[in-house]
Amino acid sequence: MKKQLLLGNAAVAQGAYEAGVVVVSSYPGTPSTEITECMVKYPEVEIEWSPNEKVSAEVAIGASFAGGRAMSCCKHVGLNVMADPVFTASYTGVNGGLVFCVADDPGMHSSQNEQDSRHYAKASKTLMLEPSDSRECKEFTKLAFELSEEYDVPVFIRLTTRVAHSQSTVEISEREEISLKPYEKDISKRVMMPASAIKRHEVVEERQRKLVGYAENTPLNFIENNKMSVGVIASGITYMYAKEALGDRVNYLKLGMVYPLPEKLITDFAKLCDTVYVIEELDPFIEEHCRALGVNVIGKEKFTYLGEYTCAMIKDAVLGEHALQFKAPLENIPVRPPVMCAGCPHCGTFYVLKKLGLTVSGDIGCYTLGAVTPLASVDTTVCMGASIGMAFGMSKVRGKDFTKKLVSVIGDSTFIHSGITGLIDIVYNKGINTVIILDNSITGMTGHQDNPTTGKTIRGEATKQVDLVKLCHAVGVDHVVVADPFDVKNFEKTVKDEIEREEPSVIIAQRPCALLKTVKYSGNCVITDKCRNCKMCTKLGCPAILNSSNSPKIDKTQCNGCGLCINVCPFGAIEKS
Amino acid sequence: MNGTKNILIVGVGGQGTLLASRILGNVVIKEGYDVKVSEVHGMSQRGGSVVTYVKYGDKVFSPIIDKGEADIILAFELLEAYRALPYLKIGGKMIINTQKISPMPVISGAAKYPSDIEKKLSEAADLTALDALDIALKVGNIKTLNVVLIGVMAKNTDIPYKSWLDTIEKTVPQKLLDVNLRAFDAGYNLN
Numbered sequence: 001m002k003k004q005l006l007l008g009n010a011a012v013a014q015g016a017y018e019a020g021v022v023v024v025s026s027y028p029g030t031p032s033t034e035i036t037e038c039m040v041k042y043p044e045v046e047i048e049w050s051p052n053e054k055v056s057a058e059v060a061i062g063a064s065f066a067g068g069r070a071m072s073c074c075k076h077v078g079l080n081v082m083a084d085p086v087f088t089a090s091y092t093g094v095n096g097g098l099v100f101c102v103a104d105d106p107g108m109h110s111s112q113n114e115q116d117s118r119h120y121a122k123a124s125k126t127l128m129l130e131p132s133d134s135r136e137c138k139e140f141t142k143l144a145f146e147l148s149e150e151y152d153v154p155v156f157i158r159l160t161t162r163v164a165h166s167q168s169t170v171e172i173s174e175r176e177e178i179s180l181k182p183y184e185k186d187i188s189k190r191v192m193m194p195a196s197a198i199k200r201h202e203v204v205e206e207r208q209r210k211l212v213g214y215a216e217n218t219p220l221n222f223i224e225n226n227k228m229s230v231g232v233i234a235s236g237i238t239y240m241y242a243k244e245a246l247g248d249r250v251n252y253l254k255l256g257m258v259y260p261l262p263e264k265l266i267t268d269f270a271k272l273c274d275t276v277y278v279i280e281e282l283d284p285f286i287e288e289h290c291r292a293l294g295v296n297v298i299g300k301e302k303f304t305y306l307g308e309y310t311c312a313m314i315k316d317a318v319l320g321e322h323a324l325q326f327k328a329p330l331e332n333i334p335v336r337p338p339v340m341c342a343g344c345p346h347c348g349t350f351y352v353l354k355k356l357g358l359t360v361s362g363d364i365g366c367y368t369l370g371a372v373t374p375l376a377s378v379d380t381t382v383c384m385g386a387s388i389g390m391a392f393g394m395s396k397v398r399g400k401d402f403t404k405k406l407v408s409v410i411g412d413s414t415f416i417h418s419g420i421t422g423l424i425d426i427v428y429n430k431g432i433n434t435v436i437i438l439d440n441s442i443t444g445m446t447g448h449q450d451n452p453t454t455g456k457t458i459r460g461e462a463t464k465q466v467d468l469v470k471l472c473h474a475v476g477v478d479h480v481v482v483a484d485p486f487d488v489k490n491f492e493k494t495v496k497d498e499i500e501r502e503e504p505s506v507i508i509a510q511r512p513c514a515l516l517k518t519v520k521y522s523g524n525c526v527i528t529d530k531c532r533n534c535k536m537c538t539k540l541g542c543p544a545i546l547n548s549s550n551s552p553k554i555d556k557t558q559c560n561g562c563g564l565c566i567n568v569c570p571f572g573a574i575e576k577s
Numbered sequence: 578m579n580g581t582k583n584i585l586i587v588g589v590g591g592q593g594t595l596l597a598s599r600i601l602g603n604v605v606i607k608e609g610y611d612v613k614v615s616e617v618h619g620m621s622q623r624g625g626s627v628v629t630y631v632k633y634g635d636k637v638f639s640p641i642i643d644k645g646e647a648d649i650i651l652a653f654e655l656l657e658a659y660r661a662l663p664y665l666k667i668g669g670k671m672i673i674n675t676q677k678i679s680p681m682p683v684i685s686g687a688a689k690y691p692s693d694i695e696k697k698l699s700e701a702a703d704l705t706a707l708d709a710l711d712i713a714l715k716v717g718n719i720k721t722l723n724v725v726l727i728g729v730m731a732k733n734t735d736i737p738y739k740s741w742l743d744t745i746e747k748t749v750p751q752k753l754l755d756v757n758l759r760a761f762d763a764g765y766n767l768n
Binding site for chain 2 (some may be wrong): 335545
């Protein structure tokens with residue numbers, strides 16, 4: 001066996017590979033994306049970027065029904081999209097092992113909410129494992145496929161950002177080649193209409209009892225009895241934090257399986273201790289289970305619902321020992337928020353939308369940054385695809401005049417994910433809204449994944465490319481215009497024309513992401529002495545253009561020569577060098 | 578070894594901090610230590626602050642470094658070095674690249690880039706400051722900035738010189754090996 005330093009996500013991929021997985025289908029989402037990207041190196045596994053998480057889960061469920069081991073991966077909010085098929089797959093059970101890997105994001109490093117996905121395992125009556133490091137990521141994923149087949153249940157692996165994006169050592173083994181399970185038609189198990197689903201619900205409840213029995217005895221859940229009066233119940237990353245902060249000064253109940261939770265094991269553990277703490281980020285999921293068992297624990301009265309925990313926080317709460325001393329700067333340090341890149345096509349789009357003073361119903365992607373200064377254009381961001389339906393809702397309340405000052409902005413991948421249905425709603429229900437599809441030829445935010453509009457598969461193979469113009473025409477939008485957001489004058493005119501229209505329209509703002517290898521701008525932009533200090537160029541939100549009290553300056557090391565600033569300068573004061 | 582050795586690497590998205598942490602992680606594994614490396618992706622491509630934690634020792638539990646815990650802070654950018662100061666152990670070592678990259682509030686004119694950071698840091702910590710960008714340029718490739726900094730840091734650990742070379746050999750592409758080894762030496766032999 002070979003030891004390797006692996007990211008938690010890479011270790012999940014390795015575990016699935018070793019377990020003989022044959023299909024992995026996912027939609028990208030931080031912090032889960034690398035799991036599926038890591039599968040690219042295994043030609044024997046069928047992998048795909050799906051249009052959205054619901055489809056990705058359905059592909060995996062179908063693969064499982066057909067007898068192969070299958071996995072689908074997503075971030076926590078992706079699981080909301082995936083939920084419909086997942087809940088009923090709990091009733092049907094599996095054929096080949098079926099694993100859903102979900103990555104939560106406590107602290108919201110790159111997410112719009114802080115939901116706790118453990119509730120999904122409980123609500124769907126399935127099984128959920130939660131690893132604490134990369135070694136466990138690999139081992140738990142392998143086990144998940146076995147448990148799925150043994151108990152005829154889809155199994156969740158739950159990660160959090162710090163497990164998904166931390167590297168630790170993993171022992172690499174060979175792939176186990178598993179032959180496909182036979183496929184036999186069985187409508188009582190796979191066609192979920194009332195008559196069969198009623199019977200399957202009985203099976204689900206019986207399975208739950210068996211899973212609780214498994215939770216009592218599995219080596220995934222174990223007690224470390226250090227003969228101390230204080231006990232700690234923890235799982236996932238908080239177990240690691242607790243071990244570091246508290247060492248051998250407490251007893252531990254480590255829960256590798258977070259749903260269903262054991263009953264006897266918890267009450268037995270509580271008997272070993274005078275005081276028991278439950279240390280879990282986000283919701284009091286384990287804590288409430290303990291209280292329901294009549295076990296008196298300390299949880300959220302000492303620990304926050306918000307954000308990530310730290311070792312110092314745990315040491316303070318459990319032992320009353322305060323954090324280490326440290327030195328801090330005595331002045332305010334300017335924050336360094338993420339920004340649009342130099343050469344980003346979205347800078348041109350938002351510059352125009354801001355200039356026109358439009359209300360902008362936004363969506364999920366790099367372009368969410370269009371909400372912050374200096375672009376300060378986006379009004380709303382809720383979830384994937386929401387920009388279109390929400391704009392339509394606004395129009396229903398505020399009428400035609402408001403709608404003529406309103407646009408939706410949505411990325412190419414996000415539009416395919418769940419924007420199409422919103423657009424159909426506008427067409428079908430007689431809306432007059434204008435939708436701007438920000439087509440930058442890639443899924444940008446999650447680090448450049450291909451999608452149905454790029455013409456390439458996850459392996460980079462050429463495939464049929466969804467034609468956005470034809471697609472919009474096909475759903476009934478008569479006015480579809482393709483425009484270049486860097487051609488600021490024409491782009492502005494296009495937007496003005498389309499919002500005036502009293503029927504649905506789509507503008508496809510087309511220009512590739514500046515970070516794509518195929519995008520090659522040359523030279524640098526330089527501000528000459530023709531500058532009158534009007535500061536128009538600083539309104540682009542370009543990180544290469546510095547606003548200073550005299551005239552703006554272009555930082556050569558940041559500028560990629562895209563030339564957008566040349567197009568907005570009213571005095572022709574910016575030139576290429 | 579007593580406890581863990583904690584190294585915090587900070588910089589700006591796109592500066593190559595991830596490669597630096599990969600080299601460091603692999604070299605300590607080779608030395609037989611337990612190791613954890615933690616990084617936050619997501620927004621890092623978009624020029625935000627990037628923080629990577631590397632911890633090694635006989636046994637590492639948490640992948641995170643808390644305030645006051647870092648034995649070494651390796652900073653790729655001056656303002657990020659200043660921001661990271663609270664993480665330094667009292668008496669810890671700080672290695673900084675003196676390059677300045679303005680964050681958006683400075684670019685937009687809403688805030689000022691703090692002055693005299695190097696001086697303030699030298700009063701608060703055992704500081705080595707260098708223009709790694711300039712050294713990387715002189716070595717022959719501006720992108721080896723991260724390996725220059727790794728070289729300076731290597732000198733401040735107990736890990737043998739040869740182990741670093743072996744790991745760099747395995748981590749960087751063959752055609753860039755020579756320039757990276759020169760970059761490492763330039764950092765290692767600084768002063």
